[in-house]
Amino acid sequence: xKQTADVIVVGGGVIGGAVAFELARRSVDVLLLDKSLPGRxxxxxxxxxxxVGEAVGLGCGxxxxxxxAASDGISSELVLxxxxxxFLIRSNECFPKLxxxxxxxxxxxxxxxxxxxxxxxxxxxxxxxxxxxxxxxGLPGGSKFKMLDANEVKQLEPQLTDDxxxxxxxxxxxxxxxxxxxxxxxRAAIALGxxxxxxxxxxxxxxxxxxxxxxQVGDQVLTCNTVVNAAGAWAGNLAAAAGLRVPVFPVRGQIxxxxxxxxxxxxxxxxxxCYMLQKKHGEVLIGSTTxxxxxxxxxxAEAITQLCRAAVQTVPILRNVGIKRVxxxxxxxxxxxxxxxxxxxxxxxxxxxxxxxxxxxxxxxxTGRVLAQAIVGETPDVAIxxxxxxxxxxxxxxxx
Amino acid sequence: MIRRExxxxxxxxxxxxxxxxxxxxxxxxxxxxxxxxxxxxxxRQPPKSFVTSDSPADDENAARGTDLRKELASxxxxxxLLPATTVWGYFPQRxxxxxxxQGWQMIEAKQLILAPGAYEFxxxxxxxxxxxxxxxxxxxxxxxxxxxxxxxxxxxxxxxxFLLVVAAQLxxxxxxxxxxxxxxxxxxxxxxxxxxLSNRKLLGQGRRYYRTLQQAGIPFHWGHLVTExxxxxxxxxxxxTACDSQSRPQGRSTTISLDTLCVGYGFVPRIxxxxxxxxHVQYSDLLGSWIPEVDENFETSxxxxxxxxxxxxxxxxxxxxxxxxxxxxxxxHQLGQLDASAFEQxxxxxxxxxxxxxxxxxxxxQIYRIRSGLLDLALPDTIVCRCEELTRQEVETGIQFGGxxxxxxxxxxxxxxxxCQGKMCWSMAARMIAAQTGKSIADIGPVxxxxxxxxxxxxxxxxxxxxxxx
Ligand SMILES: Cc1cc2nc3c(=O)[nH]c(=O)nc-3n(C[C@H](O)[C@H](O)[C@H](O)COP(=O)(O)OP(=O)(O)OC[C@H]3O[C@@H](n4cnc5c(N)ncnc54)[C@H](O)[C@@H]3O)c2cc1C
Ligand SMILES: Cc1cc2nc3c(=O)[nH]c(=O)nc-3n(C[C@H](O)[C@H](O)[C@H](O)COP(=O)(O)OP(=O)(O)OC[C@H]3O[C@@H](n4cnc5c(N)ncnc54)[C@H](O)[C@@H]3O)c2cc1C
Numbered sequence: 036x037k038q039t040a041d042v043i044v045v046g047g048g049v050i051g052g053a054v055a056f057e058l059a060r061r062s063v064d065v066l067l068l069d070k071s072l073p074g075r076x077x078x079x080x081x082x083x084x085x086x087v088g089e090a091v092g093l094g095c096g097x098x099x100x101x102x103x104a105a106s107d108g109i110s111s112e113l114v115l116x117x118x119x120x121x122f123l124i125r126s127n128e129c130f131p132k133l134x135x136x137x138x139x140x141x142x143x144x145x146x147x148x149x150x151x152x153x154x155x156x157x158x159x160x161x162x163x164x165x166x167x168x169x170x171x172x173g174l175p176g177g178s179k180f181k182m183l184d185a186n187e188v189k190q191l192e193p194q195l196t197d198d199x200x201x202x203x204x205x206x207x208x209x210x211x212x213x214x215x216x217x218x219x220x221x222r223a224a225i226a227l228g229x230x231x232x233x234x235x236x237x238x239x240x241x242x243x244x245x246x247x248x249x250x251q252v253g254d255q256v257l258t259c260n261t262v263v264n265a266a267g268a269w270a271g272n273l274a275a276a277a278g279l280r281v282p283v284f285p286v287r288g289q290i291x292x293x294x295x296x297x298x299x300x301x302x303x304x305x306x307x308x309c310y311m312l313q314k315k316h317g318e319v320l321i322g323s324t325t326x327x328x329x330x331x332x333x334x335x336a337e338a339i340t341q342l343c344r345a346a347v348q349t350v351p352i353l354r355n356v357g358i359k360r361v362x363x364x365x366x367x368x369x370x371x372x373x374x375x376x377x378x379x380x381x382x383x384x385x386x387x388x389x390x391x392x393x394x395x396x397x398x399x400x401x402t403g404r405v406l407a408q409a410i411v412g413e414t415p416d417v418a419i420x421x422x423x424x425x426x427x428x429x430x431x432x433x434x435x
Numbered sequence: 436m437i438r439r440e441x442x443x444x445x446x447x448x449x450x451x452x453x454x455x456x457x458x459x460x461x462x463x464x465x466x467x468x469x470x471x472x473x474x475x476x477x478x479r480q481p482p483k484s485f486v487t488s489d490s491p492a493d494d495e496n497a498a499r500g501t502d503l504r505k506e507l508a509s510x511x512x513x514x515x516l517l518p519a520t521t522v523w524g525y526f527p528q529r530x531x532x533x534x535x536x537q538g539w540q541m542i543e544a545k546q547l548i549l550a551p552g553a554y555e556f557x558x559x560x561x562x563x564x565x566x567x568x569x570x571x572x573x574x575x576x577x578x579x580x581x582x583x584x585x586x587x588x589x590x591x592x593x594x595x596x597f598l599l600v601v602a603a604q605l606x607x608x609x610x611x612x613x614x615x616x617x618x619x620x621x622x623x624x625x626x627x628x629x630x631x632l633s634n635r636k637l638l639g640q641g642r643r644y645y646r647t648l649q650q651a652g653i654p655f656h657w658g659h660l661v662t663e664x665x666x667x668x669x670x671x672x673x674x675x676t677a678c679d680s681q682s683r684p685q686g687r688s689t690t691i692s693l694d695t696l697c698v699g700y701g702f703v704p705r706i707x708x709x710x711x712x713x714x715h716v717q718y719s720d721l722l723g724s725w726i727p728e729v730d731e732n733f734e735t736s737x738x739x740x741x742x743x744x745x746x747x748x749x750x751x752x753x754x755x756x757x758x759x760x761x762x763x764x765x766x767x768h769q770l771g772q773l774d775a776s777a778f779e780q781x782x783x784x785x786x787x788x789x790x791x792x793x794x795x796x797x798x799x800x801q802i803y804r805i806r807s808g809l810l811d812l813a814l815p816d817t818i819v820c821r822c823e824e825l826t827r828q829e830v831e832t833g834i835q836f837g838g839x840x841x842x843x844x845x846x847x848x849x850x851x852x853x854x855c856q857g858k859m860c861w862s863m864a865a866r867m868i869a870a871q872t873g874k875s876i877a878d879i880g881p882v883x884x885x886x887x888x889x890x891x892x893x894x895x896x897x898x899x900x901x902x903x904x905x
Contacts, residue, residue: 071842075842077846214847218836221836222836231837233837334524339886343893344897357892360852360856360885
């Protein structure tokens, strides 16, 4: 096994995979190192591709903000900056082509489903309705919600509860299988010449003055010109090993998955209590909590029962459905909910690919591309400046 | 959440013995079992409505089972029995989540004894997913508890003394048993014969079963394997092939017509809850499975959590009963209900009896251990992971692309992501990884389990009141 590469990517989740794939297709000599740790976000993820939905705080966002606000009211503060929303929209647009490419190069079907009804935010009372209307009014034309009343919604999704008032619809927000996306990136990267080493824990970064020159794997040193930190929720720990401050923290998400069911849902559903989507193999996925519980990946009975209750309130027939499995994963969280991408001040040979938080799956294609472009010296399709780590130095108050 | 002094999971011989021991000592144990009646696997009871006057008074097992159940019943309300109740999860600090028809609840136990028993082991082989192919245990429970016949022409195949029991029971129930296929060669047994003589009673039992089959003219194929099941809608034929000492098919094949094929290669402990509790587990080459590490009082690495019976390494009903008793004594001692001398006094004779069973048990484990050839019967297009319908080829590809540890293989192929959580496919997957990487099976590690263990419906979780707090 070789001891050196041009670029070493640490972390084999969807982000590391995307970066390796984009580097390999640019003929870069890339080596990816991964140790699948309990909590790997990509394996835990729902696979929702909800660029606008998440950017305006639906899907997982609304749950997150409710748990943060600790009050019952929902506010429009949860809307993320436009640059990030645009980033996600653009990334989402990559999927139709990407799905074909990955199938062709790697034979992996990422189960990208563009036939669904889109993402529905379901509202049950006037407060919630006002909330989405406020958000909708701030959106640019193309990504506006379509508002449906209860009857219209039920015609599209007959399994929904009668208690519904209406729904806001984002027609272009779909889903895929996140594990297969990561696997597709990985196998395609290998097919294009990348090297992967699994079950390999990077224990440190090797730094010479203001340059990162390689990584440490136990007592072995692997050298390279650039290290990409794609270590998910563990990215902060990895960076700290080289004296770098990358403020990523784990945000636990618990999920309930039902047994496989016949066709039940066409849309991805978001409510203020949970989100739901039916996966390709027929299971209905019910997500998710957002908890700051460190690297603890246990599941809790409270969370499971809460999610189940919220799901049944929305789709009553789920009541008598079996639970196949529950699990949790660790989102790579950041304080301002934006990813941390690109190089850092005062150090060369080092690039962040971190902080995917609750949109790492939808953001992966573009994240991989712009970082690969930056590494090989092309002009990135989308500027990465808003996502640089140095934003935290400028306003230290932003995270304590 | 409610609190209990002593919670026992499983009402097989191990769990029943533990509860009886506690009851005698004045401690009201809470006993949970997913079945409607107690007895566990060996003393499996027909539901009350099924008992017919001609139910065969099975054998000594049934008698022992009746005794234990009587004793359990005589405890009256010195036992809290929760039948038809599943333990679906373990949460930190000995909290276990249970469910039944009424709903769900969390019980926090001061002392917990896990006595979940074992499940049957079946390695993948071509045709094993055809309807009509089942485990011997499934066929047994059809005749024993449901009083229905699994088929008209049944072949019983695999390995271990259990095959004799099932073949005899099927025969007695009126099924035409077209043969018994045992992977172990006769001479492999003879080599261990001196050790088997250490327990003439059990040996005698086995021989009686064997003789019954011979008298009935049922062909016995030593040193053979079912290498393929054939059929269109359901199984119609099985190919059996002679095998070597490592259970690798070698030599002549014959085809046998049948409508039901029972295949089982012994038992593997149910360790999901122990794993969920974070108990240290170790790989046993002899048993071909992971087992929780326990001390002489059957305590795991997690304080207050004990494992007894087949769930700690398959040892049979008698050992299970003794282990359950010992685990309960130790738990009672911990709870301050038995002083040191009473504990020692009650413990010693049981330890003595348990040790006496050792030699026989080791011999059986040696004779019937799962040999590597069994995990190589699947062809490239044979389903290996039944839940996710993955073929051997697909798993092989996953391994080639770096799935050389279980977590990576799992996320790259979905292997083990189904309801069985890898119980069925782990051995095969681990063996395939070992073959590709040269790693030992022990280094590859077990699958990680997640709740729920066993069936759990969303509706169960909507109703959180199931027991009185007392
Ligand atoms: C419950 C849940 C639901 C989600 N739903 C969605 C959704 O619907 N849509 C969406 O877009 N996003 C969703 N996300 C977020 C998304 O899953 C993540 O943002 C994304 O997977 C992050 O990918 P990653 O590659 O950065 O991290 P990970 O997938 O965690 O990968 C990091 C990898 O690096 C490895 N690693 C870490 N340290 C080291 C080291 N030192 N050496 C070697 N390897 C190391 C880890 O073990 C892991 O394999 C969800 C997340 C969760 C938890
Ligand atoms: C299918 C089968 C058939 C067998 N038949 C015979 C036979 O005919 N003759 C013979 O000599 N030996 C037989 N054995 C072996 C023998 O049954 C065991 O050696 C003995 O019963 C072990 O006792 P135990 O108490 O450890 O486990 P068991 O008797 O298996 O009892 C464990 C009990 O725990 C319950 N349980 C497990 N997990 C949960 C959970 N999560 N929630 C609720 N309940 C749970 C199980 O349903 C079971 O009732 C059989 C084993 C099996 C698996």
